[in-house]
Amino acid sequence: MYAYDEIDRTLVNERVSEFRDQVKRRLSGELTEDEFKILRLQNGVYLQLHAYMFRVAIPYGTLATNQLRALAHVARKYDRGYGHFTTRQNIQFNWIKLAELPDALEDLAKVGIHAMQTSGNNMRNVTSDQWAGVAPGEIEDPRIWSELIRQHTTLHPEFSFLPRKFKIAITASDHDRAAIKIHDIGLRLIKNEKGETGFEVLVGGGLGRTPFIAKTIKHFVHGRDILSYIEAILRVYNQYGRRDNIYKARIKILVHELGIEKFSREVEEEWQHIRNSSLQIDDEVIEDIRSRFTYPAYEKLPHMPDELRQAAADPDFEAWRKNSVAPHKVQGYSIVTISLKPIGAPPGDATAEQMDALADLADKYSFGEIRVGHEQNLALPHVAKRDLPALWKALDKLGLATPNVNLITDIIACPGLDYCSLANARSIPIAQELTRRFANHELANLIGRLHINISGCINACGHHHVGHIGILGVEKNGEEVYQITIGGRADENAALGTLIGPGVKFDEVADVIEDVVEAYLALRERPEELFMDTVKRLGVEPFKERVYATR
C-alpha cells in the first residue's frame, strides 16, 4: 500500500471545496456550461447519453479496502448501485447527479481518492502492472516510479496544457500487463550490464483513429534521469505538437511524421540541456517514495499446503485455479485475478454489494489490498495458498469466480451506444451475446487464450485494434455495423489487428466470431497452438474465406 503525504491530502480537499463552489455557481446560472465544462472535466465529470458520468482514478491500480468500500458507498448512495471498471485503471459511475457530485467527491477524498488526471489535455493517471510488487521476476516495484512521475506531473503547468491528453504506463516484468506499447510513453524497468536500474523508453503508441505501436526511443535511461528524459520528450512534443487539429494532436502522430530517428535526436538535444538540472532525482527522493510502499508481513508458508492438495480433487475449483491463480514472488502465496466477466453480464461492472464483500475478503485473505487491471478485472495480490479454496467458495457465492480469466469470454468492451455520447454502435450487448455463445467452460478452455476487444467507435476505448479478435462498431445508413479484425495484441509483442473484410450487422457478429473460432480450431496444428500463433502462421486469408464464403 502507499501512504499519501499531507500535501496530497490538502490538495485533494481544496479541490473538493473549490468544485462545490463551482457546482453551486453553475446551478444558479452564474457559470455557463461553456465556462463550467472545463472545470467539471478536471474533476472527472463527463456527459453521457442518459446522465453525467463520473470517472475516478485508481493510481497504478492499487486500492485499499476502505477505498473500495468508499467506491461501493458512492455507487449505492449517489448512483444506481454499481460501478464500471475501465481499461485505464479508473472506475466510472454512470448515473451521478451534478448537484450531488461535490458530496461524492468529498466522501472519496476522505479515503484519499480523487478524480484528477482522468480527463482533459493533461498528463493522465500513470498506469502500471496490476501485479506490481508481487510478480515473480520483476526488476522492482514499478509503482515507485509511477508515483515519482505522478508527483512530478500532477498539476505541473507544463503538463496541464498539452496539445492533447497524455498517457504513461510502466511495467517491470518481461510479460507486459500494462500495455505500454499503446501508450504515449511506455516505460519498461530494466537493469543495465552494471546492474543499475533504469528504463527502456518507448514513445508514440496509441489507438484511436490512427493507431500506432510505440517505438523504442532509448534503450536505457538511468532511473535518476527519467524525469528529465520525460520532460525532454514533452518539451519537443509541446513545441511541435499539432494543436490545430484534434485528430493530429497526439504524440504518436508527431513521432510518425518526424520519424523516430529525428524525434529522438530532438529529444536527445533537449535532454542534454536539462539532464543535470534539478530534475535529476536524488537517491533520497526515491528512497522516500520506496519507503511509503509497504508490503505485508508474509508468513513462511509451504509451497503446496494440504488445503490446496485436497481441493485439487474438485474439478470446479481446479478450473478456476488454473486460470485465475498466478504465482507470487513469495513462496506459499498467490495472486488471484477476479473475473468481472460473468456470463451474460456487462464486462467490468461490479455492484456495491460485490465491492463491499470483496473488501471484506481482501481484509481476510489479501492483507487489505485490491488491484485493478486494464483488462477490466480485479485482483487480490497476496493470497496465502492455503486460503485459496475458502476464497474461491466465497467468491463463487458473490458471482465473482467465473473461471474465464484470459479465455474467450474475458472480453474488454467500452460502454458503447448504451451509455456513451460519442458512440456509433453498441458494444456491451455484443460482449454479452458472445459470453453466452462461449459459456461452456470446456469449449472456452479448448479454445485457450483468446482476447476479444470491442469498441463502439473509432476512439478505441475498448482497445479493439489490439484484441486477438477486435470488433469495432461503426454506423452505416443509420444501422450498427461491425468491423472485425484479427491478429492484434497488447502485450510485449504488441501488434495491430488486420481487417478481415466488410462489416457485419449487429445480429451477425456472434455468428461471425463463432466462424472465426471454428476456423481456428480446424486450422491449428496442435492444441497448444494459440489463436494468435495460428493467425501468425497463416495470416488472415483462411479466416476471411471461412467467414465470407457463405455470406
Added chain:
Amino acid sequence: MTSPLEQKKIKIAGPSIVTANRTWDGIVVYRTAAKSWSADLSEAAIVRNSDEAKALLAESVADDVGAIGPYIAPVQVGADGKIEPGNLREQIRRTGVTIGQPAQV
C-alpha cells in the same frame, strides 16, 4: 449513430425535436412548446423545417441553466400523434440501456 454533438449545418429530413440533459441531474429532457423542458417525449415541441428547428434550438441553447448540450434529433410521429424516437441513439436515450439492469444479470 453519428454523434450529433457537432451539429453545424441545420438541415432536417423530417419531424424533429430538441433534446438535451437536465443540468442538475443529467437526465434526458425534451424542449416543449411552452419553452421549458420535459422528461416526457410526448410533450416535446415538434419542428418540421429548418427554420423552425433553428429557432427551437436557439431558444434551447439560450436556456443554459435548465439543460446542457441541446441538439436536434429526428422523431417519427404516428397517425395518432404519438411521438417515437427517430433513431437507435434516441431510442436508447429514451428507454435506457439495452443490457439489463442492475449491472449484474
